[in-house]
Amino acid sequence: MKTKSFRADKINVVTLGCSKNLVDSENLITQLRGNDYEVTHEDENSDANVVIINTCGFIDVAKKESIDTIISYADLKKEGGIDKLYVTGCLSQRYKDDLEAEIPEVDAFFGTLEMPALLARLEADYKHELLGTRQITTLPHYAYLKISEGCNRTCSFCAIPLMRGKHVSRPIEELVMEAQNLARRGVKELLLIAQELTYYGLDIYKTRELPRLLEALAGVEGIEWIRLHYAYPSKFPLEILDAMAAHPTVCNYLDIPLQHASDRLLEAMRRQITRAETTELLTEIRRKVPGVAIRTTFLVGHPGETEEDFELLLDFVREQEFERVGVFQYSHEENTRAHDFADDIPAEVKAERAQRLMEVQQEISLRKNQAKIGQVFRTLFDRKEGKYFIGRTEADSPEVDNEVLVLAKNNYVRLGDFALVKITDAEEFDLFGDVVTE
Numbered sequence: 001m002k003t004k005s006f007r008a009d010k011i012n013v014v015t016l017g018c019s020k021n022l023v024d025s026e027n028l029i030t031q032l033r034g035n036d037y038e039v040t041h042e043d044e045n046s047d048a049n050v051v052i053i054n055t056c057g058f059i060d061v062a063k064k065e066s067i068d069t070i071i072s073y074a075d076l077k078k079e080g081g082i083d084k085l086y087v088t089g090c091l092s093q094r095y096k097d098d099l100e101a102e103i104p105e106v107d108a109f110f111g112t113l114e115m116p117a118l119l120a121r122l123e124a125d126y127k128h129e130l131l132g133t134r135q136i137t138t139l140p141h142y143a144y145l146k147i148s149e150g151c152n153r154t155c156s157f158c159a160i161p162l163m164r165g166k167h168v169s170r171p172i173e174e175l176v177m178e179a180q181n182l183a184r185r186g187v188k189e190l191l192l193i194a195q196e197l198t199y200y201g202l203d204i205y206k207t208r209e210l211p212r213l214l215e216a217l218a219g220v221e222g223i224e225w226i227r228l229h230y231a232y233p234s235k236f237p238l239e240i241l242d243a244m245a246a247h248p249t250v251c252n253y254l255d256i257p258l259q260h261a262s263d264r265l266l267e268a269m270r271r272q273i274t275r276a277e278t279t280e281l282l283t284e285i286r287r288k289v290p291g292v293a294i295r296t297t298f299l300v301g302h303p304g305e306t307e308e309d310f311e312l313l314l315d316f317v318r319e320q321e322f323e324r325v326g327v328f329q330y331s332h333e334e335n336t337r338a339h340d341f342a343d344d345i346p347a348e349v350k351a352e353r354a355q356r357l358m359e360v361q362q363e364i365s366l367r368k369n370q371a372k373i374g375q376v377f378r379t380l381f382d383r384k385e386g387k388y389f390i391g392r393t394e395a396d397s398p399e400v401d402n403e404v405l406v407l408a409k410n411n412y413v414r415l416g417d418f419a420l421v422k423i424t425d426a427e428e429f430d431l432f433g434d435v436v437t438e
Contacts, residue, residue: 009084009122010038012048014073015137016066017056019193019229021089022137023146025054028088028115030135035124041137049083051076052118055091057163059331066091074105086110088118090163112164113149132178139382141416142189142225142398143182147175147213151195153232155259156270156338157302157330160195167196169204176216183222186416189380190217190226191397197231198240211243218247224418225380227397229255234272236281241288251394252289257297261316262309265302270337275316282320293395295324298357301350302330303341310353317360323368324401325361327354362428369402369426376436379404379421381413389413391421393431404431411435 011032015025025041032039040046051073055066070087077085084107092099093111100109110118116126136143150165151158179190194200201209217226226249231240233256244250260266261275273281285292298313317325329350332343381391382398388405391413396402404421406413411434413419425432 009050010040010046010048011050011052011122012040012043012046014042014051014053014069016054016069017058017062017090019144019191020146020195021054021056023134023144023193024089024112024115026134026137028052028054028118029137030130030133031115031119031127032122032124033135034127034130035119035122037122037124050086050122051082051084052086052088055087055089057089057091057094058159059328059333061331063091070099070103070106074103077105086118086121088112088114090160093163094159132174133181134178136182136185136187138398139416140186141380141382142191143187144193145175145179145182145190145217146170146193147197147210148194148200152199153196154270154337156268157299157333157336159333159336162335164195167199167203169200169202169209171204172209172213172216175213176220179217179220179223183220186222188222188224188416188418190223191229192217192226193229195230197228198235198237199232208237208239210237211239214240214243214247214250218249224249225251225394227251227253227255229397231256233258233278233281238284238288241285244289244292252292253295253395253397254285254289254292255295255397256285259297259299260302260309260313261298262305262312265305265309265313268304268338268341269299269302275312279320293323294320295326295397295401296322297326297328299328299330300353300357301345303332303338303344305330305345310356314357314360317357317364321364321368322361323365323395325358326400327357329354365402366426366428369428369431372423372431373426374423376420376422377404377431377433378418379433380418381415383415384408389415391419402429402431404433406433406435 013025013029015022029039053069056062073085076082086108087106088110092109096109108121119126148169150167151161152167259269263274377393379391379393381389383390387408389408391404420436421433422436423431423433
C-alpha cells in the first residue's frame with residue numbers, strides 16, 4: 001500500500017484580522033497540504049521551522065498587531081527558533097517596501113493576491129483541482145464562504161480597495177460546489193462574506209445576483225443556516241429580502257454596516273445615503289422580514305465629527321434599537337480620501353464616544369434579551385466552557401454576537417447540533433436557558 005510522505009519542512013500559518021483573511025489562510029493551508037507539507041494553524045506549541053503570517057492592515061490597531069507579530073517571529077528566527085519567515089496579506093500588500101527595509105529577517109513579503117508566488121517560493125504548485133475543497137480552521141459545523149474579493153466603493157475612511165483591489169465575484173457554480181464539499185464534511189452553517197455582498201454578480205453577470213446565489217445555496221443538502229455579512233446600504237437590492245423570506249435556511253439576520261447617522265458625516269464619509277434613506281431602508285427590511293436581526297457597525301471620530309453629529313448618531317441608535325451593534329474608532333489611513341482632512345478628533349474623545357455609544361446599545365440589548373425570557377429558540381451549540389454548553393440562535397453570528405448558555409449538569413447537548421432552548425434569564429449580551437425535549 002502506498003503511503004503519503006510529507007516534506008521535511010513543517011509550516012505554521014498565523015492568521016490576523018478578519019474572517020476574509022481566515023478564508024485566505026484556509027485556502028493556503030489546503031494548497032500546502034495538497035503539496036505534501038505538514039501544516040498547523042496558529043499553533044503556539046508547533047515545532048514548525050517555517051512560519052507564514054497572514055497580516056491585517058485595516059486600521060491602526062490591526063496594523064500594530066500585525067507588526068508586533070512579525071517582529072516577534074523575526075526575533076524567534078534570529079534566535080534560531082525557526083528557519084524561514086514569510087509574510088502575506090493586507091499589511092504586506094500595502095507596505096511591502098517599508099516592511100522589507102525595516103524587518104530584513106523576513107525572507108519574503110507577498111501581497112493579498114500572490115498566493116501562487118508564495119507557493120512557488122516554497123517549491124509548491126498551485127493546484128487548481130483543489131479549488132472548492134478548502135480545509136476549515138473554524139469549529140467543524142460552520143464555515144465562512146467568501147463570495148467575492150475586493151470592493152468598488154469609495155468610502156473616505158477605508159483602505160480596503162487599496163489592499164484588495166476591485167470587486168471580483170466568484171461564479172455561482174463554484175460557490176455551490178464549495179458549499180457541497182463543506183456540507184459533506186459536516187458543515188451546517190455558512191457565513192457568506194465579502195467586502196460588499198450586494199455588489200455580487202455585477203462584474204460577471206452584469207446584474208446583482210445575490211438572490212440567485214442564495215437560492216442555489218439554499219438547495220445544498222446539509223446546510224441549515226446561511227448568514228449574510230457586510231451588505232452596503234446605499235441602493236440596497238430589496239430582492240435580497242425576498243430571498244431571505246422565501247428560504248427557511250437563509251437566516252433572518254443581516255449585517256449591514258451603516259457607519260453614521262449624521263447627514264453631514266455620511267456625506268464626508270462618501271456613503272451615498274442619507275439618514276432619511278437609511279431609516280426608510282431599515283423600515284422596509286423589517287417589514288419584509290419580520291423578526292429580522294440587524295447587525296450594524298458605526299465609525300466614531302471621523303475628521304470633522306462634532307459633538308452634535310455624535311448626538312445625532314446616539315439618537316439614531318436609540319430610535320432604531322438594533323439587535324447587534326459594533327463600533328470602530330476612526331484611523332487616519334494614508335492614501336484614503338479622508339487622509340486629506342486633519343485628524344482633528346483627539347484619541348481620548350474617540351474612545352469616550354465609542355464607550356458612550358456601546359453603553360446606549362448595552363441598555364437596548366439588555367431590554368431585548370429580557371423580552372426573550374420564557375421564549376423557545378432553536379440553538380446551535382458551539383462549545384463547552386466551564387460549567388456551560390454555549391450556543392447561538394439564528395440572530396447570532398459566531399465570535400461577534402450574543403450567546404446562549406445552558407448548564408451542563410442539567411442539560412445534555414451534542415456540540416455542532418441544534419437543540420430547542422427555553423430562555424430562563426438574560427444579561428446584556430448573554431441568554432441563559434434549558435434544553436426543551438420534544
